[in-house]
Amino acid sequence: MLSAMAAPIDPELLETAVTFARQAGELTLRYFRRDDLAIDRKGDGTPVTEADRGAERLLRELIGEHFPDDGILGEEEAETPGTSGRRWIIDPIDGTKAFTHGVPLYSNLLALEDADGIAIGVINIPALGETVAAGRGLGCFANGAPVSVNQHATIDGAYLSTSGYTPWDDACLLRAKHAGLTLRTWGDGYGYLLVATGRIEAMFDPVAELYDLAPVPVIIAEAGGRFTSLDGQEGPGHGNGLASNGLVHDELLAILNG
Secondary structure, eight states: OOOTTSOOOOHHHHHHHHHHHHHHHHHHHTTTTOTTOOEEEOTTSOEEEHHHHHHHHHHHHHHHHHOTTSEEEESSSOOBOOSSSOEEEEEEEETHHHHHTTOTTOEEEEEEEETTEEEEEEEEETTTTEEEEEETTTEEEETTEEOOOOOOOSSTTOEEEESOSTTSOHHHHHHHHHTTOEEEOOOTHHHHHHHHTTSSSEEEESSOOHHHHTTHHHHHHHTTOEEEOTTSOOSSOSSOEEEEOSSSHHHHHHHHHO
């Protein structure tokens, strides 16, 4: 949970996090759309590639070199405990299905958590050359320029994106459809980037892991929006997430919850 009393983060730390995420993105681009890309299946049936593993390994090495006392939680390797009270959270490729199908909307996600919650968030879209990043108390930036959510205040005409419709409850999906929302699947980290930069009103994931959502709370908050779980809790660790411009948030929660 983000604390209103928490101290702003060091701007240099935010810049370092952006640099790390972009380096991971450059690594993934070496594998993107390669005909010989090997795709394995994890225990839950989801795809994983050498690009996922390589990007996480790179990020762990960079963090370990520069911040050896910090903990690390990533999708592909076991958690590394730390002693500093800070933890980096990594999703080396958010949107591996997009990545393996040659769709350029996949992202590299990196977050830093401290005693006051998520302090830094980075969503890097390497194939598009877009990076959105935020630090607590510093604002939200797209490729270095300040950005904010839009001011669309009604459900009518609002765009709601999602990573895919398979995990949705059927009744929930029908409620969203009949409410007059424009539904799209500009999903995974890219959808949250679109909210933060004001291009759409909301992004919803009915099922998501911590590493899928870790950068989102600080990015959306610093862009002037709102991020909660489906039951209204703050923070990224509740198994689902709704990001919005804030103006349509409560009405969206009511629609999605029925």
